[in-house]
Amino acid sequence: xxxxxxxxxxxxxxxxxxxxxxxxxxxxxxxxxxxxxxxxxxxxxxxxxxxxxxxxxxxxxxxxxxxxxxxxxxxxxxxxxxxxxxxxxxxxxxxxxxxxxxxxxxxxxxxxxxxxxxxxxxxxxxxxxxxxxxxxxxxxxxxxxxxxxxxxxxxxxxxxxxxxxxxxxxxxxxxxxxxxxxxxxxxxxxxxxxxxxxxxxxxxxxxxxxxxxxxxxxxxxxxxxxxxxxxxxxxx
Numbered sequence: 001x002x003x004x005x006x007x008x009x010x011x012x013x014x015x016x017x018x019x020x021x022x023x024x025x026x027x028x029x030x031x032x033x034x035x036x037x038x039x040x041x042x043x044x045x046x047x048x049x050x051x052x053x054x055x056x057x058x059x060x061x062x063x064x065x066x067x068x069x070x071x072x073x074x075x076x077x078x079x080x081x082x083x084x085x086x087x088x089x090x091x092x093x094x095x096x097x098x099x100x101x102x103x104x105x106x107x108x109x110x111x112x113x114x115x116x117x118x119x120x121x122x123x124x125x126x127x128x129x130x131x132x133x134x135x136x137x138x139x140x141x142x143x144x145x146x147x148x149x150x151x152x153x154x155x156x157x158x159x160x161x162x163x164x165x166x167x168x169x170x171x172x173x174x175x176x177x178x179x180x181x182x183x184x185x186x187x188x189x190x191x192x193x194x195x196x197x198x199x200x201x202x203x204x205x206x207x208x209x210x211x212x213x214x215x216x217x218x219x220x221x222x223x224x225x226x227x228x229x230x231x232x233x234x235x236x
Contacts, residue, residue, distance in 0.1 A: 130168055
């Protein structure tokens, strides 16, 4: 028998609260990192993908930093969950195409839910910074943004620039996401982070300006010069 919606929501809040021993008050000190078991997470399997999409009912503005950290780490698990299953199933010829299709649809649904919540978190506190949040929570913000296929990314540029100026974001994360926003808008990359491997094994860089400008930009944020025979940061 399906639980009433109110009980699901109560359980969700209780789960988030239980993930951290810190108080609900906002804290300035960085939260301890914690890894979640990606293969056995009954919470995500039972509650994230029910028909009510209960996570979307969370009032992010009322969550403390510690609760937001726990939520981001849950979202990170969900970001990886179906990608891991899809990669594992690629190794097996016994998996039918319909099964793969279901996994891809679940992954796409997870990505949509994740980014909707992430946008709300960004609206509350900006880009989650590495001085307050755990490494997994910060990585969640990066991976969820990277995997989102929509085009509503323009709002990210000032958040990324502010975080980089304050040294609260990794320089490679900053470069990759900055380029991602540019490419989504049909513009050239600034740092040359996005490339694809062709069938013959060569590297195809997407929308690059003059190479000297690229390397000047990369040096300016502490990245090594671009290697034209490899995808040194990301391959999409």
